[in-house]
Amino acid sequence: MEEIQRDELIKWGIPEEEIEEEERAKVEIWKYIFGFVEMAVVKCAIELGIADVIATHGRPMTLLELSSALDCDPQNLHRIMRFLVNRAIFKEILIRNDAVPTAYYAQTPISRRLMRTGENSMAAFILLESSPPMLAPWHGLSARVMARGTSAFEAAHGEDIWKYAEANPGHARLIDEAMACDARVAVPAIIDGCSDVFDGVRTLVDVGGGNGTALRMLVKGCPWISKGINFDLPHVASVAEKCEGIEHVGGDMFEFVPKADAVFLMWVLHDWADDECIHILKKCRAAIPKDIGKVIIAEAVIGNKEQQKEDNKLKDVGLVLDMVMMAHTTKGKERTLDEWAYVIREAGFSRHTVRSIAAVQSVIEAFPA
Known part of the structure; x- marks a missing residue:
């Protein structure tokens, strides 16, 4: 069935506000279908150290410079950077060298918060919340709402978050580092x-x-x-x-x-x-x-x-x-x-x-x- 045009809907007396809400819904729903992607790509950027490498370099970097410094596949890195630039997490600057425009990747206030060190770093917080132990309980949120059994974290790991951290020093350290991020x-x-x-x-x-x-x-x-x-x-x-x-x-x-x-x-x-x-x-x-x-x-x-x-x-x-x-x-x-x-x-x-x-x-x- 062909999609009914906006003008036809208006003729039928459907309020414009409802039509606009429907149009927004068609776009907004994709945020919830793929909402995890932003977290996953940002986590990838932290693990690769993209922001740290650009900061150390001292100036914007080309794709080849960045991929060489990271020792990674330039084509896949390009796809990651394209996504992050589209989210304004990094920015792309075109600079003409010998009349040929070359793309350089530069830092933004958000990307600086992805650096592993620095007063504004939130990297540890992102790594904590995107870690497998912290992601697993979200799959049991509905059971928590229904008050069935133990907490979502305990259902996923067999013990509460504090006992889990005590038994897993690496995770405990990540919690402390994340809280230090917020403290700063x-x-x-x-x-x-x-x-x-x-x-x-x-x-x-x-x-x-x-x-x-x-x-x-x-x-x-x-x-x-x-x-x-x-x-x-x-x-x-x-x-x-x-x-x-x-x-x-x-x-x-x-x-x-x-x-x-x-x-x-x-x-x-x-x-x-x-x-x-x-x-x-x-x-x-x-x-x-x-x-x-x-x-x-x-x-x-x-x-x-x-x-x-x-x-x-x-x-x-x-x-x-x-x-x-x-x-x-x-x-x-x-x-x-x-x-x-x-x-x-x-x-x-x-x-x-x-x-x-x-x-x-x-x-x-x-x-x-």
């Missing part, structure tokens, strides 16, 4: 947007601090913090890089939290259900002075209108993260303002404040008195 984005935003939350704090414990990247940045950005305690599971703390002014302590936050003027938690509580969050926060409250102490939480806040107004481009990330929590944790979730208020109040804190920053996270201060 979030911590400067915290310091620039609300460093005053650390005013008067002389000792700070970072609960679930991983390899200590966030705490190192906080201590450097807030030099009045004389001592930092990086607190994480023993197998994590034992391999954290030594740093002056920071002590690495291994332990279980469900059992105790080292004492300090303030406790800092970034992307920790969203891994757990409400009851577990309340338990963790009670341990944090017990670790700080009642009169001057505080707990500083850096987490996404779903539906934070202030943050959406300030940076509309980040408003969807919290909802994406909520799906990640559903796939990768047993009962973890991203929380709304009301849900954060509930767990903070139930943990015994008398009041709290929420402040937006130029990052996915907001900063929540919880006060015991």
Whole structure:
């Protein structure tokens, strides 16, 4: 059957908005059919080291230069680069040499985030989320929604994500490196947007601090913090890089939290259900002075209108993260303002404040008195 023309549909009285929606759907559906392709090609670019090679070269490179440096097939590399250029991840520059135009590949702000090193690198985060262990649970998301059996991660691997990481040091290291990527984005935003939350704090414990990247940045950005305690599971703390002014302590936050003027938690509580969050926060409250102490939480806040107004481009990330929590944790979730208020109040804190920053996270201060 021939496709009915737009003019005919309008004559039949079908609203133009419906016709436009139908036209968009014909295109949009392909994003969901092949949605995994972008992640796979970007992962390929990181593994090949394309951005790193161009950066090291110091100027844009031709296909032959790039394929020679990478020691790979130029025809296949051309296809990869064509895809990435079309997504504006790299850019193609035509330069005339002896009147013959030659294509050169150059960096963009996005491609620089695919470099393995650098303050803006997000490569480890991409490699973590695209790794086989993290992709497998997504196939069981519908079973999780139906509440059948264990969590999606446990169904895929036979144990939760934390036990899996403990038994697989390479994956644990990738988790730490990915969290360090986020810390390099979030911590400067915290310091620039609300460093005053650390005013008067002389000792700070970072609960679930991983390899200590966030705490190192906080201590450097807030030099009045004389001592930092990086607190994480023993197998994590034992391999954290030594740093002056920071002590690495291994332990279980469900059992105790080292004492300090303030406790800092970034992307920790969203891994757990409400009851577990309340338990963790009670341990944090017990670790700080009642009169001057505080707990500083850096987490996404779903539906934070202030943050959406300030940076509309980040408003969807919290909802994406909520799906990640559903796939990768047993009962973890991203929380709304009301849900954060509930767990903070139930943990015994008398009041709290929420402040937006130029990052996915907001900063929540919880006060015991």
